[in-house]
Amino acid sequence: MRSSIPTNFEASRLRLKPVDSSVPDDVSHLAALDELLAFTAHELRLPLTHIKGFVSSLLRTDVDWDEPTRRDFLAEIEVETDRLTRLVEQLLDAAVPSPPTGGCAGR
Numbered sequence: 001m002r003s004s005i006p007t008n009f010e011a012s013r014l015r016l017k018p019v020d021s022s023v024p025d026d027v028s029h030l031a032a033l034d035e036l037l038a039f040t041a042h043e044l045r046l047p048l049t050h051i052k053g054f055v056s057s058l059l060r061t062d063v064d065w066d067e068p069t070r071r072d073f074l075a076e077i078e079v080e081t082d083r084l085t086r087l088v089e090q091l092l093d094a095a096v097p098s099p100p101t102g103g104c105a106g107r
Helices: 008-014 027-057 069-096
Strands: none
Touching: 008 027
């Protein structure tokens, strides 16, 4: 069982704007999905950018990194990788449909 980790991704679902009743439902739905997709892309891009920056720095041949700096960079890569893993897990959890309620299960 995964723990529930509050993130900006979860908070974004609460900040979606109310649906404008003058706009057809399908258009409002698409606008909300577009906003959520843009936010999700940003949340995924941020840790990837950090990871790429630290790895690229470590791979530079014109710099001789001391061991404490290398460890700091590797620790940051691990933190960002963990963050990315949590985001992907939350996306997968959100994509799994909830089991049906009520009805006659097991017949």
